[in-house]
Amino acid sequence: MNIAGTINVKEVVDYARTLPHVVDANEYVFMCSAPGQDLIRESIKRFEINRVVVAACSPSMHEPTFRAAIAEAGLNPYLLEMANIREHSAWVHSHEKRRATEKTKDLVRMAVAKAVLLEPLEELRIRMQPTSLVLGGGVAGLRASLDLAERGFKVHLVEKLPTTGGRAVRLGTIAHSKMSGSELLKPIIDSVESNPNIVTYVNSELEALDGSVGYFKGKIKRNPRFVSAKCTLCEECVHVCPVEVANEYDYGLSKRKAIYLPFKEAHPHIMVIDPAACNKCGECVKVCEPGAINLEEQPNEIEIVAGGIILATGFEPYEPPTGEFGYGRSERVLTLFQLERLLDSDGPTKGELVVSGSIPKSIAFIMCVGSLGTTENAHPYCSRMCCASSLKNMIRIKELYSDTTIYALYKDIRTYARYDEKLYERATERQIKFIAFEKTPAVNVDPDGVAVQVRDATLQERLIIPADVVVLAVGMSPSKDLDKVRSVVKVGCSPEGFLREAHPKLRPVEAPADGIFLAGSITSPKNVLETSMAGSATASKASILFAKGEFLVEPITAQVTEEICSGCAICIAMCPYGAISRKTMGEKRVAEVDRALCKACGACVAACPSGAMQQAGFKDTQVLAQVVAISERRNA
């Protein structure tokens, strides 16, 4: 009734019977209903039919229904083609019944032309390995690991540094709480340590990755620690070690020996030797009573299997080039991250803000360093966390040293997160002087001290602020590790250099390729809360895969005919999922499609210069058959 109101259905059915290869044509009021499906099945049996065209409503509605119907009659479900003659014809051309009927005949003819060339297709199911590989032991990685482990799924947690905790452990204080970063993370780090479902590999890196969603095979390289669990932290080795280098955990503000404990709450709680600094003098071995040191320890490799991968390798603080705002030219110019260390009660100055030997009487914070395009090297984006972080620190400093004057030079104040507006209020209450700038301030460094020049945008006046200390509120840059990560795991980059998510709003923690998830600031700047949420989100996504137990692969995937493929590699760059690679076949190279990764878009097919790459169900011959059938002419 729906369709017949506009279209002369009988005329279309009669026409269909005249088409080549059509042995039976029928009409029915509700083809998708049980009697309608019976009609189809009977026709298949009676006429030994091997291709079916259903001209009816949109395939988005009932294609699965009809596929199942013909499968019950013994046909491969993919030997079906639908012509949409309801939404695309009857319902939109009710004002032109004659032409609508003619168009419907055209659509049926095109569907028949394609149906003739359809081939049976197989659905592929991949069994899911319910284990995760988590790369990165910071907040995001720890959170994700714990969430998964508590659901009962096993996790391999791989961390490059000798300790977990990432950057958040090095925060002096956490906003809205009295805890330091390491205090905040201690419970979660302990839980991860004690959870039997999680195996943590510190001092380790992912060297190679094969396979795809459901069954990844990873090679983890465990770099030698040179110190075993026998270590009692007596620190005799530290006393005798002759080598001293800058301590990266304090962002260069302190020194450490070649053998060291990264920080007080480091996990594992034993010493580690930095192989780049160590000169193998052996003095530490001599004094180590438990005999925990082995300078000859070699790296070893472990192979693991995982169904899903969570990438959580974090960010890097923006490093101003030497001279930018005086950075690197004076001890008195610090970054926000260095300031956090100074305010940490377990930090290099035990929580006392001592810079260049004294407590500063005047501090100028310059905001948006490295963000919002304030300098030539700066990123164009906002780094989100620096406003709240800076305000938190300004308030803390005022709490400790009420006499110190603090200037906050800002391009914008973005305290958007929960409770963060209160930070702004409290800062103004504590007489912190806010100075808005449009033109980026300049810092002059001379032997006596530093002075900041800024044009106050509100007052429209140039100010010169003598400061004992300048704190640069640096933003977040993509980690330099990403090059290595991306060479092992095939994930794309965004224009800013972070990893790119499948969709910025609807799929923010998934990579385009199935089975790979992105947690934390690996995709964009985030504060600790947002990072933690992202970690949980990836765990949730991964567990969806694991709960299903298997992964259904699209049958209409791209396929290579190796006899024709020249290995020209044009297709590889076309695939956003990294599903195509070149493999060696004897002396030659050919393209190879990983069916588990192929999402069946067909972009590689249109680019393939030789036609060797085709898409099942949408081959050139099949689509061209529809094109040729647009007119009644039988072309040579």
Added chain:
Amino acid sequence: MTEKPKIAMYWCASCGGCEEATVDLAERILELTNLVDIVFWPVALDFKQEDVEKLPDGSITASLINGGIRVTENKHMAELLRRKSKIVVAYGACSAWGGIPGLANLYGADELISRAYKEVPSLSNPDNVIPQHSVDVDGNTLELPELLPRLLPIDRVIDVDYYVPGCPPTADVTWRAIKTLLSQELPPKGSVIGASKKALCDECPLNETKPEKVLIKDLKRPHQVIPDPTKCLLTQGLLCLGPATRGGCEALCVKARMPCTGCFGPLDRVTDYGAKTASFISSIIDLQDEEALEEVIDKLPDPVGTFYRYTLAASSLGGSVRNSKS
């Protein structure tokens, strides 16, 4: 003594390069003349059209016809040779797909005549003489063949059994094709013989040097670049059509640092060589912005001529559909 197979070779609208290519067989010509009798080869031997007409139908084992069908005489000769031959081979790019003369299909026949006989700058034709189909001279009628509206590959006027690609086919390709024709096992009708089933990249020594993702940000013409001979030319921004072009030529041009221009034509599954080539080239231009894209494509002065250099006449549209009279 059993009769040797008979071979005929003829040129329609061609440049003579295919004849030269056959001569390039060098000493193998002697082996060829031991194996076959050449019954018709206007460039080299003094047989006339009537000699062919006198042969029984189907008595020529194989006719290798090069050149496209441009004038009525080409059509006539192609049809004659078809009648007299068991096998007809479209030899060379022109007979297979129209070749370079096929580019004339971008203009109507009137425009071609007008250009050649009225507009060419170096022309001296003060009396505006235009060739006619027939003219009376001293009581006799002389006829010239007529220009067809378009140049056609020969398979548009006669049934063709095999194709030998190239502009011209190389000597090795020619020899392999001839051996195939004389063998007991003939390939399926319609096959391309003497050449590869894969694109040029399969035999190109620079294929290995490609990075994982082949993407370009710019297009360069050969005179703008001194190519690095150790790296794939396409990755250096040159328009190497190797990925879309049938192999078999041993990548001679690329080895001489010139990007492939496509003279071995399409692979089996491709219906329109120029469209497929345009597709792969545009696909690897790594730009998302329409304006930036247009700027790069602007560097190609003549995309149709570049991508369809040898195959325009065999393409989907076959040539321009502009009304040439308007």
Added chain:
Amino acid sequence: MSEPFEPKIVLFACNWCTYAALDLAGTSRMKYPPTFLVIKVMCSGRVDPQFILEAFRNGADGVLVAGCHPGDCHYIEGNYKALRRITMIRRMLDRFGIERERLRLEWISASEATKFVHVANEMVKQIKVLGPLAPRLQVSA
């Protein structure tokens, strides 16, 4: 010819966006001319320029390729590839004597039924002015 010229336009519609928009136009009972013959592809990135030229060869007076908006492609960036190819082919149509307006690339999301109807009506009007293409293809040997 006494019959007015009613163009035939081939529409390559991507499964996730444009095809859904066409369905929506149907369920909303919108009206547009019965000119468009729809060929479904999973992504506008599947559209091979060979299809476009074959469409013209087989009697299409116009070809419309439609997919998701840039940035919203279901397959991340298939539509950018469509953009590159269509830009190149449209350039080439000039030399083939085919007016550029006969090939159109549009971004139509799943909810933009109204946009589709608007584009449809506009394109039909334009092609009617340009006239039929099919007769110009009858160039005989």
